[in-house]
Amino acid sequence: MNILDQPAAPEQAVRERVKASHTLDGDAARLTHLYRGWASTFDLDQARVGYCGPMIVAELAGAVQTAYLAGQRNAIAILDAGCGTGLVGVQLERLGFRLIDGFDLSKEMADKARQTGAYRHARGDVDLNGRLSDYSSESYDLTVCSGVFTLGHVRPDGLRELARVTRPNGFVIASTRKSYAETTFFEGEVRRLQDDGVLILAQCLRNGRYVAEEDGHYWVFQVPKKAPGPTEERPS
Numbered sequence: 001m002n003i004l005d006q007p008a009a010p011e012q013a014v015r016e017r018v019k020a021s022h023t024l025d026g027d028a029a030r031l032t033h034l035y036r037g038w039a040s041t042f043d044l045d046q047a048r049v050g051y052c053g054p055m056i057v058a059e060l061a062g063a064v065q066t067a068y069l070a071g072q073r074n075a076i077a078i079l080d081a082g083c084g085t086g087l088v089g090v091q092l093e094r095l096g097f098r099l100i101d102g103f104d105l106s107k108e109m110a111d112k113a114r115q116t117g118a119y120r121h122a123r124g125d126v127d128l129n130g131r132l133s134d135y136s137s138e139s140y141d142l143t144v145c146s147g148v149f150t151l152g153h154v155r156p157d158g159l160r161e162l163a164r165v166t167r168p169n170g171f172v173i174a175s176t177r178k179s180y181a182e183t184t185f186f187e188g189e190v191r192r193l194q195d196d197g198v199l200i201l202a203q204c205l206r207n208g209r210y211v212a213e214e215d216g217h218y219w220v221f222q223v224p225k226k227a228p229g230p231t232e233e234r235p236s
């Protein structure tokens with residue numbers, strides 16, 4: 001048999017699928033369709049391509065909690081945005097977090113996340129390219145997001161919604177694929193959100209491991225305490 005006739009190695013097939021997902025332009029219908037068909041093999045496929053975003057994001061959440069957030073880890077409320085099959089939630093649970101909510105555009109991916117048992121709630125049909133209308137402002141101590149600010153998925157302005165649902169002095173932790181950060185206005189959006197007083201960049205781990213074929217950046221933002229309004233400032 002000619003080598004070209006041989007079936008592609010499993011890793012290569014996964015890489016092709018990932019590449020296809022990067023061409024979807026944030027189109028909710030096409031992303032939903034793609035992930036509906038991927039939910040059952042997603043975890044195995046990600047292991048094949050060395051995806052380590054969930055572990056790094058969860059470990060950053062653990063470090064941030066220990067360094068900055070008062071209270072027991074099991075009482076820290078976390079939102080996992082674009083939770084997929086729950087790879088991040090499983091890591092967070094391993095680290096002692098217990099109040100973990102997740103949402104995803106894909107119902108089938110969120111169903112898998114729920115089946116891990118790591119989440120209080122895992123909800124499908126929630127689109128981070130729009131307003132998270134079912135989520136109140138300032139609800140979470142930590143908001144985490146792995147593998148979602150990636151090509152063809154969620155636009156950089158999704159960060160603003162993640163900041164909105166996170167309480168003042170809480171943190172947003174997100175990964176970006178390196179090529180996503182280079183080819184979208186993500187860094188410009190970070191500057192804009194800082195200028196608007198929505199987020200403060202606390203740390204960025206650049207060029208960390210992400211998948212075998214490409215590095216990623218890991219961003220840690222703090223949501224600033226709101227400046228007191230003019231009437232609140234006045235001493236009584």
Ligand SMILES: C[S@@+](CC[C@H](N)C(=O)[O-])C[C@H]1O[C@@H](n2cnc3c(N)ncnc32)[C@H](O)[C@@H]1O
Nearest residue numbers: 035082083084087105106109127128129146147
């Ligand atoms: C590469 S997977 C990452 C899943 C999970 N966070 C992880 O690290 O394993 C990307 C996920 O983002 C979800 N997604 C894509 N676009 C989205 C959107 N606009 N709003 C919410 N989730 C979205 C997909 O359904 C998919 O589950």
